[in-house]
Amino acid sequence: MHIQELVLYTSSLASQKQFYSQALGLSLVDERPDSFTVQAGLTRLSFHETKQNVLYHIAFTIPRNKFARAKDWLVRQQIPFLRKDGEDEIFFDNINARSCYFPDPDNNILEFIVHYNLARETDGDFSPADVLHVSEIGLPVEDVPALATKFEETLGLKPYGGPVSEGFAFMGDITGQLVVTKIGRPWLPTLTVPAAPSPVQVTLSGTRKQWLDLAPYPYILTAHQ
Template sequence: MITRFSRLVLNTVSLQGTKQFYEELLGFEVAFESDDEIRFRPTPDFELVFLEKEEPLTPAHIAFEVPYSAFDEVVALMRERGIPLSKWPDGRTMDRYETGQNVYFRDDNGNLLEMISHLYVNEDGWQSSGPLQIMYVREIGFPVENVAAFRESLVDLFGMRLTMVSDAFTFAIGGTAHAVIASVRRRWIPISMVALPPKMEVEFQASDSAFVGRVREKLSARGIPFSFEEGGALAFTLEGYPMRLLIGGRYE
């Protein structure tokens, strides 16, 4: 099974600007830095990578899960550090609902980020990392032309379960990883941002080699090319999104 997101690779036009935002404002640890690449580690088992490219950017959506009990403290720190929070049409910046609460904001590349917390998440089972107390990366957005086709692929290949199923939007869930499948004709809330398919590479942690073997067989049956890369990761592209399955954790 899929247990979590383990790596996300995005593009930037300024490594310096990206470093200032993620290290100085969000407090993310810099794990590696070169002339054209920087890697952040917001949690011990997730890596957020930016590659400097001289090409237009297409914003991604990422949500970080933080403890429900510390949510107000996290938001207060964000305000103290001068991080502008995105407003809903009615002017509020925080959304509270039956099972959780969240705030949205944007980074220096225009990516739509989210701090989110849920009442049902057992905080005692997670290590909170950094000044923003991030437990794990919960959501990554996948804008697509055909929501139904993409979610069916994730169910067939990965055995992910679905919630909030519609023609315009669906969550596909594996462990803590929530793939937010949105139609390119549905804008990202709360700022009605056009949902362009971002240039990104997503890596999932797989539970074991048997699971990866089953995914490989299904890729073969579908005629989807694949390869094995660094660390034995199974690499392929699905609906234009490069993906990797890694057995165990990259940093474990």
């Protein structure tokens, strides 16, 4: 499963545009009075202006040989790490992956992740061109198993890295995951920021063709093979 396009929202459009296009160095491919779009590897990532408070968790997959160099690059960009128990990275044994986390100007929780079973490597120092794609988007809901079942029945997505629980489901595969979490469950790594619904529009490929409006949650998914 690939996340081809992701539309999110922000109450600080100018700051977000500066962060994603300059601090993170992602190519600015569209700019309008109330929105902008950057290219994050294979994923088009857009932010639209809103007055409501929003909170997102998204992850960017990078080449499996670039984790240390990506962390060094974040330090040079003066982007602070988010930490868990004082540590600035987490290894996930269940999916053989390693992550570091950092905030954007809206305090969304961003993640660089390497999947060691994903055979993608590049030469040289880390640069924004090493961002392969957006691989995770968080979708907080009240009933995690129900939405996980819906994704399996309608899109053919399977749990990845472990079974579905009452509080969490990782639906997808090594290239992309819908992170279904219970509303109020703290996001990694800080364990102090509770998950809350914010409007999301996501276009997926590599699944069954489907259009899903997940009302009452503000999530719209368009999927195709």
